Amino acid sequence: MKRYRLVVDCPDQIGLVAEVSRFLAEHKASITEASHHTDHEAGWFFMRHEIAAESFQLSLEQFKAEFAVLADKFAMNWRIVDSSQKQNVVVMASRESHCLADLLHRWHSGELECNIVAVIANHDHLRQMAQWHGIPYHYVPFPKENKQPAFDEVSDIIKQYEADTVVLARFMQIFPDALCREMAGRVINIHHSFLPSFAGAKPYHQAYERGVKLIGATCHYVTADLDAGPIIEQDTMRISHSDSAEDMVRKGKDCEKNALARGLRYHLEDRVIIHKNKTVVFD
Amino acid sequence: MKRYRLVVDCPDQIGLVAEVSRFLAEHKASITEASHHTDHEAGWFFMRHEIAAESFQLSLEQFKAEFAVLADKFAMNWRIVDSSQKQNVVVMASRESHCLADLLHRWHSGELECNIVAVIANHDHLRQMAQWHGIPYHYVPFPKENKQPAFDEVSDIIKQYEADTVVLARFMQIFPDALCREMAGRVINIHHSFLPSFAGAKPYHQAYERGVKLIGATCHYVTADLDAGPIIEQDTMRISHSDSAEDMVRKGKDCEKNALARGLRYHLEDRVIIHKNKTVVFD
Amino acid sequence: MKRYRLVVDCPDQIGLVAEVSRFLAEHKASITEASHHTDHEAGWFFMRHEIAAESFQLSLEQFKAEFAVLADKFAMNWRIVDSSQKQNVVVMASRESHCLADLLHRWHSGELECNIVAVIANHDHLRQMAQWHGIPYHYVPFPKENKQPAFDEVSDIIKQYEADTVVLARFMQIFPDALCREMAGRVINIHHSFLPSFAGAKPYHQAYERGVKLIGATCHYVTADLDAGPIIEQDTMRISHSDSAEDMVRKGKDCEKNALARGLRYHLEDRVIIHKNKTVVFD
Amino acid sequence: MKRYRLVVDCPDQIGLVAEVSRFLAEHKASITEASHHTDHEAGWFFMRHEIAAESFQLSLEQFKAEFAVLADKFAMNWRIVDSSQKQNVVVMASRESHCLADLLHRWHSGELECNIVAVIANHDHLRQMAQWHGIPYHYVPFPKENKQPAFDEVSDIIKQYEADTVVLARFMQIFPDALCREMAGRVINIHHSFLPSFAGAKPYHQAYERGVKLIGATCHYVTADLDAGPIIEQDTMRISHSDSAEDMVRKGKDCEKNALARGLRYHLEDRVIIHKNKTVVFD
Incomplete structure (x- = not known):
């Protein structure tokens, strides 16, 4: 089953998860695995999602374009990977x-x-x-x-x-x-x-x-x-x-x-x- | 440090995490630990958050009252626990x-x-x-x-x-x-x-x-x-x-x-x- | 390096190790590894020796013939194996x-x-x-x-x-x-x-x-x-x-x-x- | 159950175990645990025996006196310990x-x-x-x-x-x-x-x-x-x-x-x- 993997790290901030989750839900992402970690000492946040690709309403290119706005707002390092691209x-x-x-x-x-x-x-x-x-x-x-x-x-x-x-x-x-x-x-x-x-x-x-x-x-x-x-x-x-x-x-x-x-x-x-x-x- | 622990399990559904995250962010919850798990075989979702209590704008009672609406919508089993109540x-x-x-x-x-x-x-x-x-x-x-x-x-x-x-x-x-x-x-x-x-x-x-x-x-x-x-x-x-x-x-x-x-x-x-x-x- | 492996189990008895050790020493066996175990509940003794073959003065056939006498005395199950015979x-x-x-x-x-x-x-x-x-x-x-x-x-x-x-x-x-x-x-x-x-x-x-x-x-x-x-x-x-x-x-x-x-x-x-x-x- | 523990280390040599075993058997030592190790790189031998004290025909003092002869012969570091002397x-x-x-x-x-x-x-x-x-x-x-x-x-x-x-x-x-x-x-x-x-x-x-x-x-x-x-x-x-x-x-x-x-x-x-x-x- 093809999956998208969204991997993010950025400064920790309230509202981050809410906005990412909202973005994913709006595009009907069925999340098969979600992981979060906050390094409190460093004030840094880490997040990884696996998304069932067939559930997602955007192409990978559209995803990248739309998510970039969010990513900029939170100063994210991020990547989205198509699991079928080995x-x-x-x-x-x-x-x-x-x-x-x-x-x-x-x-x-x-x-x-x-x-x-x-x-x-x-x-x-x-x-x-x-x-x-x-x-x-x-x-x-x-x-x-x-x-x-x-x-x-x-x-x-x-x-x-x-x-x-x-x-x-x-x-x-x-x-x-x-x-x-x-x-x-x-x-x-x-x-x-x-x-x-x-x-x-x-x-x-x-x-x-x-x-x-x-x-x-x-x-x-x-x-x-x-x-x-x-x-x-x-x-x-x-x-x-x-x-x-x-x-x-x-x-x-x-x-x-x-x-x-x-x-x-x-x-x-x-x-x-x-x-x-x-x-x-x-x- | 006093924390609230929100523990949820319910049928898996798109939008669930987005709504819970939005709810928490709206009330300024600083999340110190977040864990998610989906049991795909059972179609069941599990979630636990630790929230820095002093960051949260609602009292525990208010939280319970407001969250109950969300919980009903998603047919959640849930509890919120004050870590100082041993x-x-x-x-x-x-x-x-x-x-x-x-x-x-x-x-x-x-x-x-x-x-x-x-x-x-x-x-x-x-x-x-x-x-x-x-x-x-x-x-x-x-x-x-x-x-x-x-x-x-x-x-x-x-x-x-x-x-x-x-x-x-x-x-x-x-x-x-x-x-x-x-x-x-x-x-x-x-x-x-x-x-x-x-x-x-x-x-x-x-x-x-x-x-x-x-x-x-x-x-x-x-x-x-x-x-x-x-x-x-x-x-x-x-x-x-x-x-x-x-x-x-x-x-x-x-x-x-x-x-x-x-x-x-x-x-x-x-x-x-x-x-x-x-x-x-x-x- | 070629080794002989002598593996023994038999009813536990005083003098057993002494006689086996004497036998090995008499024939100049250089012992590279020796292990002993007594199962006290079962009254049973277990022993394994690895012997540097070039140190030993008997051929494998001679060893077997001479050791058989000792083995009979103590009612041993035993075998001696040449490590080069895979x-x-x-x-x-x-x-x-x-x-x-x-x-x-x-x-x-x-x-x-x-x-x-x-x-x-x-x-x-x-x-x-x-x-x-x-x-x-x-x-x-x-x-x-x-x-x-x-x-x-x-x-x-x-x-x-x-x-x-x-x-x-x-x-x-x-x-x-x-x-x-x-x-x-x-x-x-x-x-x-x-x-x-x-x-x-x-x-x-x-x-x-x-x-x-x-x-x-x-x-x-x-x-x-x-x-x-x-x-x-x-x-x-x-x-x-x-x-x-x-x-x-x-x-x-x-x-x-x-x-x-x-x-x-x-x-x-x-x-x-x-x-x-x-x-x-x-x- | 009282036990004697005989602990030995010395240069490795053929005949060592045979003589120690013979000594123990002659005095009717019932050995409850025996461990041997040869460090081939260092040419050093290590041995520990646990002996059921009631089986042994010598007192601890007699043991020490008689074993000392053997120990000298093989240049042993050794001790024998009475397990009841905590x-x-x-x-x-x-x-x-x-x-x-x-x-x-x-x-x-x-x-x-x-x-x-x-x-x-x-x-x-x-x-x-x-x-x-x-x-x-x-x-x-x-x-x-x-x-x-x-x-x-x-x-x-x-x-x-x-x-x-x-x-x-x-x-x-x-x-x-x-x-x-x-x-x-x-x-x-x-x-x-x-x-x-x-x-x-x-x-x-x-x-x-x-x-x-x-x-x-x-x-x-x-x-x-x-x-x-x-x-x-x-x-x-x-x-x-x-x-x-x-x-x-x-x-x-x-x-x-x-x-x-x-x-x-x-x-x-x-x-x-x-x-x-x-x-x-x-x-």
Whole structure:
């Protein structure tokens, strides 16, 4: 069933919900899901509606034109999205296959609402997995001495496929600042620790050294600050002294896959609103 | 800060939210929390608002009178509650003290918004715990041969204290049907299993016999159907073959305390709406 | 690294561990993992050792011959397994692909220690997934009016591949009693509820009707009693009123995949000992 | 039932378990629980036995004398503990009562195997809670300008009560280095975050600022490095954008209570072995 998703954030103000609701009701919107949140400390309001498209009396273009008046009045950041217009997603990987395989299966079985348009990797051995799913595979080597040309190529591929979202599915190269800024809010990473613990390299080995009793994973937007972008989703699992660093690596994969899949789904269904360095997630 | 809580459920209909929002905005309600849910299968709508009382231009009485018109139009079940009017709560217990002690401490430290007005127990040994907290203690024995007089006494005590809510904090007697019906939606029980598994007596021993790898607890409203009332909250915890039935009893107490405390808090803050045999919980 | 796994259960008795330890030490066994459990209620003892094979001075055959003397003395059920002799595993599926895809990827990436020798399914549409992994696919239809010939064919295929273990990865047909008995302790099922809740058909819909706040999955050995065999592993996840039965189906898949993968790994690494209708799992 | 607990750690070596098992069997020890762990990276072995005391043919003194020979041979760190000799525990608190109340109730109801001999606090308002439990209360103010005299008084009180273990139940003063060293392995703290995230002051507010989707608690031994001592137990719970820092403080209390109670129980039952900056916990 086609739906429109109206996503709004703006300064909090009395009458806001009333006017938006009136607007929707006037045009006979049948609302299938409605979420509201006020951040009282920031004085900021967040709202998401799902509307049964066939109930709505305006076209998407008319909606945009008419709603813009309201949006201006309340200084809204807003977007309305047609759920049938799926996002183009590029997935990037390195050696580890578990996150890529998991995303591809979820997509293939219809769980993830998107078009996976390409896989980019800095190793060549996941090619067959991508191709079996009918997805073009771009092998882009990242030589240690100079990675900028590789990132330029990545950037070109992203543009070529008109990617809306890029998913770093255990891609182990650090995105350059310029690309982070250019794609702000559109690049999703899975980090293999419960951030802010164990940012940076080899988090499971850091966890092993520290002797923690939990490991975890964090799905977040990529920013120029390494592993410090807005968090979408996290998960942890219990470990014990009997787990070696290698055991943690193995066990943690389930955390990583699940946190990434949930986080990406929230993003693709327009359930995430970024505000400063945090997210509102209407799950 | 005093708040009004407006809780509504009714047949789903376009325009409903618009009219309620307009009504609230017209009277300058500053909404601190808003939750909506549509049960599409049942065609039923649920809504809860928290309103900063000092922002609102109507008295509670005026609100009720004016809102009633709207409520009639949409065939609403509804209530508006002044958060400063705390509910009277009677807690009932048997031998086990962990749930009672936990609730009393949460109440004493200000975490639970209510007046605990009395403790009723079918054993006498928790008296001092209640009395240290300044709460009257009623010891009501339940002779095996005829329990009705005991329940009549319980019923009288509940009435005497004008209890809004009764909490069965591991009270091990089965409420008679008549009392269940009379107090429908106002009696909260904690059952020491993840229902519907292991309803009835000795759930941990049932769990031990079955060899499950998880134990749990369920906070639910009491109905005439034993352990089958609407569920408010559940929790589970991992166990293993090394846990005896006694270990499960000990470990499970933490599940019980936490599930009961969360469930009761939702109830006291008017976050729970019962619909048929299920609940909507706006947590 | 090749390991021997010595798995023992027997009546509990003083001196047992001492004699087994002495035996192992005399032959210079370097023990990489040792687990003990006494079920005091049953008076039964369980023990599992992993031994670095290259440290051990006896061949597997010599070990078996010499250990048999000790085993007789203590009336042990026992086995010693060479970790390099991987089990043959047949996976059975129906329409749903998530468990099969998950197992195949874990196997393909080396996480699961076994040979997946065949996939059997009562639908034909997972054929390509199996074949991409280089695994023979047997499509065996199960006509409603008479399923015994289909089960006979399944039984033949299992024998043809010399399967040690059969995994029912959301295979939706009920195994006949005879096959259950013949393969006791060797058939692993994933049931999509936290058993004993919601045994039988459509557990998520049962869960939706009951209004539980948790869903789950149970990995267990198949016995002639439907969904009542010894439990290996369980997991739960939190849901809310906003989840439809379809949402539960989708979310629950992650529980199913993870519980099945963990349970199967325990089984393949000889970490599970069945005793009556329960399991000891040395994880 | 009285038990002896034999706790050993030493360099890993073949024959170790055999000799210990032989020793125990020779003296007819009925072993109720046995746990082994080898840290292969460190080449270190850990072992804990619970022995039914009435089965054992040696007195505790004789045991110690005879076992010492074995212990020397294998360069063991070891202790044997009579479970009927309960540890003396001093609990320290500040303003927050939830951890203290929780520990006192668990102790009072027999769940925690110890003698709580005194409560020390740098505020006076938890006095009645301690005294209702029959426990002496020492109010020791900590003036900002010079805290050493206060710590000297604390140290004296600990000695006066012959405390084996000190529990910092949300005690908000930093132990001086000298006291940390003097009481190494005997002071247990609960920190209100999933360490190493959010060490130091106001962890929930740090968590709120970072926008994490999980909060947690860590029970650990106190060392001179603030919040960096060996971790015994951790727990996390899910939060969302709708939780304010104050909500996190409230919700996190349940994590804190449960992690502290579990960690302390492990410690009191001699289930924890510290090795360098990590713990082995035989739970």
